[in-house]
Amino acid sequence: MRRAGPLLIIAIGLIALFIDFFPNAAVPGGDPDAGGWRQLETKLGLDLEGGLRVEYLAQAVDGQSPDAAALGVIRDIVEDRVNSTGVSEPVVQTQGADRIVVELPGVTNPDQIRRLVGQTGRVDFVPLGSTQMTEGQAIDLEQFPPLFPGSEVSSVNIGQDQTGGLTVNFQLKEEGARLFADYTRDNVGNYFAIVLDGNVISAPVINSSIPNGQVQIEAGGIGGFPIEDARNLVNVIKFGSLPFPIVELSAEQISATLGEQFLYQSLLAGAIGIGLVMLFMLVYYRLPGLIASFALVYYGIVVLAIFRLIPVTLTLAGIAGFVLSVGMAVDANILIFERMKEELRAGKSLPAAVEAGFNRAWNSILDSNVSSLITATILYLFGTSVIRGFALVLIIGVLVSMFSAIVVTRTIMRVIVRQDWARKASLFGLREGEFAAQGATRPAGRREARARV
Amino acid sequence: MFDIIGKRRYLYIFSLILTIPGLVLILLTPFTDLGLQFSIDYTGGTRWVIRFEDRDVTPEQVKSVFTEAGLASTVIPEANDYLEIRTEQVVGLREGPAATPTPAPGASASPAASASPAASASPTPTPAPSASASPGSSPAPSEPPAIPPVGNSEIPTDGQLGQIAATLQDRFGPIESQTALTSIGGVVSNDLIRDTIILIAVGSLGIMLWMTYRFRDIRFGATALVSLLHDVLVVVGLFALLGTIAGIQIDALFVTAMLTVIGFSVHDTIVVYDRVRENRARHAGEPFDEIVNHSILQTVGRSITTSMTVVITLLALLLFGGAAINNFLIALIIGIVSGTYSSIFVAAPLLVDWHLWEDRRHGRMAASRGPRVRRATP
Numbered sequence: 001m002r003r004a005g006p007l008l009i010i011a012i013g014l015i016a017l018f019i020d021f022f023p024n025a026a027v028p029g030g031d032p033d034a035g036g037w038r039q040l041e042t043k044l045g046l047d048l049e050g051g052l053r054v055e056y057l058a059q060a061v062d063g064q065s066p067d068a069a070a071l072g073v074i075r076d077i078v079e080d081r082v083n084s085t086g087v088s089e090p091v092v093q094t095q096g097a098d099r100i101v102v103e104l105p106g107v108t109n110p111d112q113i114r115r116l117v118g119q120t121g122r123v124d125f126v127p128l129g130s131t132q133m134t135e136g137q138a139i140d141l142e143q144f145p146p147l148f149p150g151s152e153v154s155s156v157n158i159g160q161d162q163t164g165g166l167t168v169n170f171q172l173k174e175e176g177a178r179l180f181a182d183y184t185r186d187n188v189g190n191y192f193a194i195v196l197d198g199n200v201i202s203a204p205v206i207n208s209s210i211p212n213g214q215v216q217i218e219a220g221g222i223g224g225f226p227i228e229d230a231r232n233l234v235n236v237i238k239f240g241s242l243p244f245p246i247v248e249l250s251a252e253q254i255s256a257t258l259g260e261q262f263l264y265q266s267l268l269a270g271a272i273g274i275g276l277v278m279l280f281m282l283v284y285y286r287l288p289g290l291i292a293s294f295a296l297v298y299y300g301i302v303v304l305a306i307f308r309l310i311p312v313t314l315t316l317a318g319i320a321g322f323v324l325s326v327g328m329a330v331d332a333n334i335l336i337f338e339r340m341k342e343e344l345r346a347g348k349s350l351p352a353a354v355e356a357g358f359n360r361a362w363n364s365i366l367d368s369n370v371s372s373l374i375t376a377t378i379l380y381l382f383g384t385s386v387i388r389g390f391a392l393v394l395i396i397g398v399l400v401s402m403f404s405a406i407v408v409t410r411t412i413m414r415v416i417v418r419q420d421w422a423r424k425a426s427l428f429g430l431r432e433g434e435f436a437a438q439g440a441t442r443p444a445g446r447r448e449a450r451a452r453v
Numbered sequence: 454m455f456d457i458i459g460k461r462r463y464l465y466i467f468s469l470i471l472t473i474p475g476l477v478l479i480l481l482t483p484f485t486d487l488g489l490q491f492s493i494d495y496t497g498g499t500r501w502v503i504r505f506e507d508r509d510v511t512p513e514q515v516k517s518v519f520t521e522a523g524l525a526s527t528v529i530p531e532a533n534d535y536l537e538i539r540t541e542q543v544v545g546l547r548e549g550p551a552a553t554p555t556p557a558p559g560a561s562a563s564p565a566a567s568a569s570p571a572a573s574a575s576p577t578p579t580p581a582p583s584a585s586a587s588p589g590s591s592p593a594p595s596e597p598p599a600i601p602p603v604g605n606s607e608i609p610t611d612g613q614l615g616q617i618a619a620t621l622q623d624r625f626g627p628i629e630s631q632t633a634l635t636s637i638g639g640v641v642s643n644d645l646i647r648d649t650i651i652l653i654a655v656g657s658l659g660i661m662l663w664m665t666y667r668f669r670d671i672r673f674g675a676t677a678l679v680s681l682l683h684d685v686l687v688v689v690g691l692f693a694l695l696g697t698i699a700g701i702q703i704d705a706l707f708v709t710a711m712l713t714v715i716g717f718s719v720h721d722t723i724v725v726y727d728r729v730r731e732n733r734a735r736h737a738g739e740p741f742d743e744i745v746n747h748s749i750l751q752t753v754g755r756s757i758t759t760s761m762t763v764v765i766t767l768l769a770l771l772l773f774g775g776a777a778i779n780n781f782l783i784a785l786i787i788g789i790v791s792g793t794y795s796s797i798f799v800a801a802p803l804l805v806d807w808h809l810w811e812d813r814r815h816g817r818m819a820a821s822r823g824p825r826v827r828r829a830t831p
Contacts, residue, residue: 047777108607109607110607110609111609111610111611111615114547114611115547115611118547247546247547247638248546248547248636248638249546249637249638250546250635250636250637250638251545251546251634251635251636252633252634252635252636253607253631253633253634253635254632254633255607255630255631255632255633257630257632258632258633261775262774262775262777265773265774265775266770266774266775268773268774269769269770269771269772269773269774270766270769270770270774272769272773273765273766273767273768273769273770274766276765276766276769277762277765277766280761280762280765281762284758316774316775316777316778317706317709317778317781319770319774320767320770320774320778320781320782320785321713323766323767323769323770324713324717324763324766324767324785326766327762327763327764327765327766327767328717328720328763330759330762331720331759331762331763334755334758334759334762335724335755335759338754338755338758342751360731363727364723364724364727367663367664367667367723367727368719368720368723368724370663371660371663371664371716371717371719371720371723372713372716372717372720373716374656374659374660374663374716375656375659375660375712375713375715375716376712376713376716378652378655378656378659378712379652379708379709379712379713382648382651382652383652383708383709384645384705386705386706387705387706387708387709390706390709391709394713
């Protein structure tokens with residue numbers, strides 16, 4: 001460790017610097033669609049970036065609660081619905097046994113999205129015979145029994161007719177295709193309806209018999225469907241049916257400008273706080289304080305790199321957690337340096353005092369950090385998402401701070417105390433008298449002799 | 454030598470004075486309007502922060518619109534002419550669809566059956582959509598353009614809050630901007646109060662076990678636990694007081710602050726106890742109370758220094774950061790200061806009392822009060 005220490009520290013520092021500042025750096029493990037590489041970036045939470053966060057509860061149906069697989073299906077459907085709106089970087093996650101959390105940074109039309117996502121969507125294909133119906137009309141499914149449900153659709157997309165107008169095309173599965181073929185054969189000129197939760201979404205007239213389950217819906221006017229209508233219809237047909245209905249448990253909307261302001265302010269405040277701590281360390285502990293400050297910068301670089309690697313989503317509370325962990329990182333150094341001073345006053349030589357400082361303070365530092373880890377881990381395991389973010393920041397902070405405040409500081413101290421220029425009481429915030437022991441263990445003559453070489 | 458342990462009776466009294474008023478207010482919370490004030494994170498409800506183009510719209514005017522809608526609300530002016538509206542009724546969530554069972558579509562539903570001449574003659578839709586067999590290889594247009602946002606679309610339009618927003622804009626002119634809109638249903642909230650209590654209990658217990666394990670002595674763990682609970686009481690009590698007199702609420706982050714305080718305030722206790730353990734081995738035979746007193750004096754400087762550096766960083770966040778997490782930061786700062794205090798003035802004295810009590814019980818009084826032999830210490 002003594003030999004490998006400096007190399008290891010430099011290597012980790014360089015890797016962290018690369019991760020922090022090299023533009024467009026990527027790591028394996030991203031979305032397969034994007035080539036399996038994930039771009040490294042500092043992820044910001046909604047409170048710093050602005051956006052919409054909605055938590056949904058998947059409701060039990062007939063006393064049966066959704067299982068993990070069903071929740072996964074709901075998640076996928078919700079994600080598809082969200083993606084269809086063109087929002088960038090949506091996050092859709094399951095949480096607990098029956099929750100779905102949707103996070104959309106920077107959305108500007110939250111109501112529209114919530115309307116789309118929240119639809120329970122039981123889709124039915126209903127034969128209407130000669131009855132005409134309009135969009136949005138409620139339909140009595142007792143009177144018009146559905147022919148088959150939306151699950152009989154295997155694929156749906158937006159197409160074009162001969163004149164370039166937009167159409168909605170879908171392909172039916174075997175059973176649906178057979179039923180539809182029978183119906184359309186006998187009912188050319190009559191109507192059928194696509195029904196969502198008992199409301200007619202579209203009620204086209206049947207132009208021709210459809211034998212193969214390949215259906216095209218045209219708008220009838222010039223230019224076909226407006227793009228929004230076509231998309232809506234596609235979404236309804238495609239993602240219409242959730243196995244369990246979902247209801248909103250909570251919704252949070254934060255404006256992007258406010259988020260930006262918070263980000264700027266908290267970064268500034270964090271910088272001021274850390275700057276003040278460094279200043280204090282320099283004034284109070286002198287040379288060791290300088291080394292601790294350097295270790296703090298190193299700590300910051302490594303922690304940021306880990307945030308970008310995992311990635312950790314930074315929130316306001318997360319930044320507070322980071323700043324707090326900086327305070328803790330310094331605490332370890334304070335305990336070590338105080339102990340070092342004690343040992344120096346007790347007459348130990350500088351290198352011996354340094355070693356004793358680290359060794360004797362180790363117990364307290366370990367116990368303290370484990371205590372923080374215990375509570376942070378509890379928060380991480382049982383907290384809600386905002387709390388988990390804070391806890392993760394704290395956990396990473398505590399672990400890295402043990403490395404930076406102990407290994408990094410110690411390695412540098414070991415190198416420095418061997419230098420002659422470093423052996424001065426004032427550099428350690430001590431009076432000359434308290435440092436006198438130094439002279440006793442190392443004869444002045446030898447020091448001068450070395451200096452001359 | 455300054456005798457802290459000898460004055461421990463006064464310290465206990467001081468800590469009681471510090472914690473009892475808060476405790477009373479906390480206990481009053483469930484029964485009265487006094488005590489802790491919970492934010493919508495706990496109670497459920499809606500919080501909405503908006504600014505009208507007309508900066509002279511008053512909180513009372515806004516409140517009256519909510520009252521007309523049958524909603525009890527609190528409207529507070531905020532910085533930069535923003536108005537913060539809070540209501541404990543949930544108005545910003547979409548109503549869940551009623552789980553109406555739809556008749557299962559049977560394959561037996563023949564097309565002929567539905568062709569009955571229904572009375573519901575509806576107006577003909579124009580243009581009428583039509584369905585036809587699509588050519589199998591119909592090319593889908595490549596990714597259509599995204600729907601552009603329209604107007605100030607962040608202002609709600611749906612549901613009850615949408616209606617209220619419309620009424621507000623009718624009466625007082627356009628809402629210029631909205632910085633935050635949070636709605637929380639009751640289901641989330643009930644979980645949270647229970648979780649908060651459990652998390653604090655589990656956290657404290659975890660620390661106690663860890664301390665007991667590391668010092669191989671239940672007395673170290675138990676007294677550390679008491680000093681932790683002291684800190685929790687100080688912070689929660691302070692917020693009960695602030696809630697009573699200033700309406701300051703505690704939110705979901707509060708539990709985070711409490712657990713962080715629990716994890717952090719034990720740091721100073723550890724430093725003192727570690728020194729007690731070391732001194733006890735070094736100065737075996739000295740009375741325990743003197744060892745503890747000596748240990749406190751040796752470590753009090755660094756206890757204060759370590760807390761001070763953390764408080765400095767948090768104070769910087771409090772003074773220069775955004776206001777959003779100020780309550781969280783205040784809870785942390787108070788908890789950390791209290792943690793340092795309780796390590797020195799609660800945990801260590803309790804440790805001494807417990808020790809002396811056991812000594813008395815085992816009748817070893819005479820031995821420990823015997824002639825004091827002091828080793829030469831620097």
